[in-house]
Amino acid sequence: MALFKLGNTHLPHRKKTACVASVRLGKKDIVVNIPMSMHIGAECTPLVKAGDSVYVGTIIGDSNAAVGAPVHSSVSGKVTGIGSILSINGRNVTTVTIESDGLFTKDPSLSPVKAESFADLSRAARNSGLVGLGGAGFPTAVKLDEKKISQIDTLLINAAECEPYITSDTRTIIENSDTLKAAIETFLTLSGVKKCVIGIEKNKPEAIKLLLEKFSGSENVLIKTLPTTYPQGGEKMLIYNCLGRIVPEGGLPADVGVIVLNVTTLTYLQKYLDTGMPLVEKTVTVDGSAVAEAKNITVPIGCRVGDVVSECGCDFENTGKIIMGGPMMGNALYTLDYPVLKNTNAILAFDKKESVKPKATPCIHCGRCVSTCPMGLNPTIYAKAVAKPIGEESYNLLLESKINLCIECGSCSYVCPAKRPLVENNRLAKANCRTYRERMESLKK
Ligand code: SF4
Ligand code: SF4
Incomplete structure (x- = not known):
């Protein structure tokens, strides 16, 4: 089975907001409901209670876990309660509700942050509450691992933004290009990493032009324009398409000397250093x-x-x-x-x-889902496995057919002429595997 192929799904772009300057929310008298888990890893414990006053940037939740990220208030005002919300991945998550006073007063204790070493930068990433802003939500401080940085030779910036409609990374580049440039310089200086590559799909001409201008004459920053094929922003695809390196199955980008950061994540890290304002x-x-x-x-x-x-x-x-x-x-x-x-x-x-929702019809065995999958998987096997009861047989079938490699990109569902809910099946298959493992673990106790 191939580890992965180049993304080869062609989607409509629909990026009509790419050329429009971003604006701020006009409504000020808002109530925010801030989840204590917006990241991969441990949920934070609230550090405030109903009646407490907070500012913009005041820490309101944290945890001692190795994989986690603190949470900060996004408004100034009063905490009105601690509650919970059913998250879109089906878990109940604790929330802190804050009624804004409409003033957006910055926490007076915040000030610019000095980073003189890579350890300082990693600490800053943690204190800022930064997580992967491209969608993954992985705590940035965990990626900036001081122990592993000596094995990294390339900072790869993910600016592919390959899904239709979305242009928020593109606007970040256009509206914050100086901050992005400073962020790259800070990272390279403090990490000792010699090279930076910015991977961006070629359907973002304004951002590409600006990046080429900003980094013209730079010997260690390369702008790599990529074909507009989905899922170009997938970490493994990006590493292969920009650097020609293949991340081994079950491995991490660090295994091939690469650290990948989303372009908006890196820009926010520099903003935090410049102002002390967390995410x-x-x-x-x-x-x-x-x-x-x-x-x-x-x-x-x-x-x-x-x-x-x-x-x-x-x-x-x-x-x-x-x-x-x-x-x-x-x-x-x-x-x-x-x-x-x-x-x-x-x-x-x-x-x-x-x-x-289009009506699903029986599979016609056309094989399009298989030929389009960027990870070389066969989604029809997962559909069969989830139709079976959760148990050893379906678990082994899913494991043998590498469900763990599915990046849930949705390409298989998109190309299926029978409109089969393939990516939904894949998510269910992963959830079934988790349930089976938990059952087995509880039997051991
Ligand atoms: S959702 Fe998973 S199985 Fe479907 S194309 Fe993407 S990686 Fe392949
Ligand atoms: S693309 Fe759809 S119809 Fe074709 S083999 Fe896959 S599941 Fe069946």
Whole structure:
């Protein structure tokens, strides 16, 4: 079985917001509901209680876990309660609710942060609450591992932004190119890494032109323009397409001398060093057929999705579906009260007509899902496995057919002429594996 192939799915781009300057949320009298887990790893414990006053940037949650990221208030105002929310991946997550006073007063204890070593930079990444902002949500400080940095020779910046509609990374490059340049210089100086490659799909001409200007004459920063084929932003695809290196199965980018950071993540890290303000806001692309005015909008983390889409003229009467993230990998929301998360890069609202789910028909064994899968997998096997009861047989079948390698890119579902819900099956298959493992573990106790 091939480890992976080049992404070869051609999607419509629909990046009409790429040329429009981002704006800030106009509504100030908001209530934010901030989850204590917006990252891969341990959930934070709230450090505030109802009645406490907070500022923008005040720490409100943290954990001692090795893999985690603290959480900060995105508004100034009063904590009104500690509650919980059903997250889109099905877990209950603790939340801190804060009523904004509308003033957005910065925490007076915050000041610029000095980083004189790679350990300082890693500490800054942790204190800033940074996680992978391309969608993964992996704590950035864990990636900036001091013990592994000597084996890295290349910083690879992921600016591919390969899903349709989403342009928030593109606007970050265009609107913060000096900060991005400073961030790269800081990283290379403190890490000792010699080379930086910025991987960007060629459907972003304005951003590419600006990057080429900013880094003209630079010997250690290379702009690598890539074909617009999905999923170009997948970490392993990006590493292969930019550097020709293959991450071994079960391995990490560090195993081939690479550290991959999303372009907005790296830019925020520099912003944190410059100002001391942790990650409290996010620029998200709002688009889709139910939205009158598509735009990139910078919003406080934890604010209601409903507040964000209404500022873009969402036709709620005729909205059939709202997706957090892109159309390929995003998740449909079950409530307009759902909060914007650290790693939210898009909110897409579709009208009722476009939201109708196509009827799945029987598999015609055409093999398109197999030939398009960038990881060389066979999604039809996963569909068969999830039809079986959770148990040893289905677990072994899923493991043998490498379900763990599925990056949930959605390419198989997209190309399937029978409209089979393949990526949904894959997610269910992974959940079934987790359930089986947990059952086996509990039997051992
Ligand atoms: S979602 Fe489908 S196409 Fe994408 S990696 Fe998984 S099996 Fe392959
Ligand atoms: S693409 Fe759809 S119809 Fe074709 S083999 Fe895969 S699941 Fe079956």
